[in-house]
Amino acid sequence: MYLLIVNSNAGDGNAGKVFERIQKTNSFHNVKRITVFTNKSTDAEKIAENYSKNTSIKHVIVIGGDGTLHEVMNGWSNEAVPVSFIPGGSGNDFAKGIDQHLKAEKQWEKIISNPTKVNYWNGIYQLEEKNREKKFINSIGMGIDAKTTEVANQSRFKALFNYLGLGKLIYLTAFIQAVWSFQPMTIRLQYDGKRRTIQNAWMITAANHPYSGGGLKLVPHATISSEQLSILIIHQISRKKVLMLFLLVIFGQHRFLKEVELLKVKEITIQADALVSYQADGEIGQLKTCRIKKEKQAVHIYK
Numbered sequence: 001m002y003l004l005i006v007n008s009n010a011g012d013g014n015a016g017k018v019f020e021r022i023q024k025t026n027s028f029h030n031v032k033r034i035t036v037f038t039n040k041s042t043d044a045e046k047i048a049e050n051y052s053k054n055t056s057i058k059h060v061i062v063i064g065g066d067g068t069l070h071e072v073m074n075g076w077s078n079e080a081v082p083v084s085f086i087p088g089g090s091g092n093d094f095a096k097g098i099d100q101h102l103k104a105e106k107q108w109e110k111i112i113s114n115p116t117k118v119n120y121w122n123g124i125y126q127l128e129e130k131n132r133e134k135k136f137i138n139s140i141g142m143g144i145d146a147k148t149t150e151v152a153n154q155s156r157f158k159a160l161f162n163y164l165g166l167g168k169l170i171y172l173t174a175f176i177q178a179v180w181s182f183q184p185m186t187i188r189l190q191y192d193g194k195r196r197t198i199q200n201a202w203m204i205t206a207a208n209h210p211y212s213g214g215g216l217k218l219v220p221h222a223t224i225s226s227e228q229l230s231i232l233i234i235h236q237i238s239r240k241k242v243l244m245l246f247l248l249v250i251f252g253q254h255r256f257l258k259e260v261e262l263l264k265v266k267e268i269t270i271q272a273d274a275l276v277s278y279q280a281d282g283e284i285g286q287l288k289t290c291r292i293k294k295e296k297q298a299v300h301i302y303k
Contacts, residue, residue: 007064015088048075065089097209
């Protein structure tokens with residue numbers, strides 16, 4: 001039995017159109033399935049949590065955006081059951097991260113008939129000490145990264161750019177807006193036996209793969225790994241140079257700037273002097289302390 005978790009609203013309705021096309025395929029009507037639709041944020045996590053206890057479910061297929069998959073990963077607890085993703089959101093960075101490029105209908109057919117298995121290790125993050133651990137599929141970032149996501153989510157041009165297939169422009173325009181209001185951070189880091197204090201930090205991001213912001217290779221050295229997180233730090237940089245940095249990100253050349261630092265770590269704890277904005281797979285919030293590591297158990301992704 002297949003469990004389909006569908007967020008029709010993802011990508012300003014694009015995921016709903018994706019699902020409509022999938023419904024027209026012959027194989028859709030030839031498989032045993034349960035289809036459950038989300039209505040609001042956190043629904044996908046609750047649906048996944050409830051159906052994790054259903055032993056008849058042998059495969060989960062998520063149709064929506066990265067945020068939908070983020071919720072499902074945090075709700076699904078039966079690690080023996082494979083998970084598939086058919087993207088219909090704004091960014092769709094997870095699909096790029098696992099090298100999944102087929103159109104929705106072809107991806108559906110491949111998942112049903114002859115899927116390719118990928119072992120994938122999510123990241124784990126814990127805000128403050130008393131909060132529960134949560135998973136992230138793409139990345140968690142603090143600073144200008146989070147501010148840009150916040151501005152992009154509120155942009156009145158988001159629906160138009162998505163409709164035109166120009167998702168990257170959402171983040172470009174949002175980034176330009178965010179640069180002028182963002183205040184750099186002072187952060188303290190602990191990782192692999194080291195302790196550091198970084199002043200005038202603009203961003204620190206931990207990633208499971210390179211892509212962020214609608215297909216930008218923000219963390220260019222990131223690879224799917226069972227043990228290591230890939231870290232990007234930007235600090236001691238002027239506002240004008242930050243704008244240049246974003247243009248370099250488009251071409252993957254920002255790694256050569258002296259203000260950009262790339263690390264590989266097993267675990268990292270980040271402490272800020274004051275509340276700072278963060279984003280985890282597009283989910284926005286604020287934090288002062290965050291501990292980040294790799295999930296030990298791999299998720300079986302069928303693509």
